[in-house]
Amino acid sequence: MVRHTVSRRGPNGSCQLAARWSALPFAWIPSLLEGLTVTVTEQSVPSHYDRIGGAAAVKAAVEVFYDRVLADPELAGYFADIDMVGQRRHLALMLTVVLGGPNEYTGRGLAEAHQPLGIPQAHYELVGAHLLATLTQLGVPEDVQDHVRAVLAQVQDQVVASGSRPGV
């Protein structure tokens, strides 16, 4: 997103300008405009990814997150035979995209990776809670966490086993 900031500044600054405005009759208006310069500055609004500290922050979050998940007896079993180096790398790349960083994700789609695992809703919520607790632990701002929470809600149907959701 790009925000445009328009600033007006006379050669002698805005206080000078105010003095000229009050002291002179209409005839001087064109000369006042002549003295103005208009600057349009383009400023990129930093992404969530940049705001939290980029690749290093995402990597730290993924480390803490999987340490928590693997320490949770409800969830550890899912990862017993998984190469956790590759797993951490893929989640880091995915989280990078979610937070507005560069898209270098090379793993499978969420449904392809998770539907064979038969993950129930309760385990999905547990994993989501570990992710948000990780972000809180690392001091990630609340609005970034809100964004992650919204994405978690959006992708739930791809991860939770179809047939195990309430009402399905």
Ligand code: HEM
């Ligand atoms: C929004 C939530 C989740 C996200 C964003 C996510 C993300 C990912 C990613 C990026 C991969 C790697 C895919 C690949 O290497 O091709 C993956 C794999 C995996 N995820 Fe998740 N995951 C989520 C929820 C869960 C949950 C709730 C569980 C278990 C309770 C889980 C268990 C696994 C396992 C076991 C694998 C490895 C599958 C395999 O290699 O065959 N994930 N996940």
